[in-house]
Amino acid sequence: MAQLLLKGHPIGNFQGVLFDKDGTLSHSEPHLLALADARINKAVNIAQEQAPALKSSELINTLRRTFGVDQGMLDPGGTLAVASRQDNIASTATVFCLLGCSWPQALYLAHTCFDAVDQDGMINSTQSPLIIGARHLLQDLHQQGVTAAVISNDTRSGIADFLAHHQLSGGFAGIWSADDHPRKPDPQAVLELCGRLGLPPQRCALVGDAETDLQMALEAGIGGVIGFTGGWKRAPELPSAQHLLHSWTDLALCTAT
Template identity: 35%
Template structure:
């Protein structure tokens, strides 16, 4: 028999808590949800934009705007914050193509620029620390004996390295990235994950920091909880009004 629990959360700007009933499993996003990634992602976006500009002068500033780099912070709803590496690379190729370069060459240049920029980065996990309070939340949920998983726009290798680095891997039954051309909010990766976990999508809670996470949950028929705790500027959501600002806002409650 599959175990179920009830979860209650205290929402931003609401006096009454929201309750998720009969939850069979919880699926976390990684960057901005488990990992404090803003500084790393902003730095990486700047490095990529500089490499593209070195090949195609005049593209750096438009690319930074497209990536969501805004002065001293990263737009939490921008392309670099919520998109995959593949999506960011295709966006860069589009800006290169806008200069009159053929699409084949533009895509090749973008791939080369990203490869050069990314090669200078050390292990991502070491630069994206665990968000304060997240370990307590993970342990609290794990103690309820339901399966926990990670589903991220990052690569599976980076997801697993992050969990191992911060000693989270023993708490998670599954840890996956989403391989291109699939991307959030496509529900297929979440549906496959639920199938492998042996839980019903309708009894699955997705916790993430972007509209893509929430739309993916909706399309899969799952529940969604949006979080703002990983960003300097508070993310805004159009796909849900169930939003919390700290990890201890979510608690297991008696049925």
């Protein structure tokens, strides 16, 4: 067990820390903005071929709002930043439906759009960089015997590839992904992950950049709920945070006595 210090002030003793990935460990905004543009462009092309009655300008503007894209920034609470792939497909299908498609056609168009972007290989597959200061903290946690785990709406392979790319795999004892059930933000996801780790929730802290993550942690009885605000150009609003963290360099630990 170790004591976490935020700007030198103790905020609790913990046996484990659960981390979100995108926007918390990973500087994901540039990649997600490129992904949004690719999906929107592909959606327009597919609609022109298969649903020509849809107006391209309406489709573009509605999808940008749906994904949370605004003036070259991504809404850290929007679907693309927070939700799983399946949830983003559903939100895209809803846009097609609102603009005049039947629900079966809307779902087909959304799946076709997402799959086509993946197959085209237009998005840079290079892993997003680790946010500055995270590596040092993770090393300290490992050295002091504090269990670390990732809980994210990325796929299991996406999380594993990110950790392997940054040579962090050995420092994490567990992963809870979009492939696990239930997915975030169901509090049961936290409880199941803590069970896998063999740790009581009240002896763990959770660090996330989304209000839904923090609400989930509170409902699951997590002992320390830390909102991370330094991963996006537009800082997220995190009213449920017990503590706010803007830079990983502000968080340290010492052995609890």
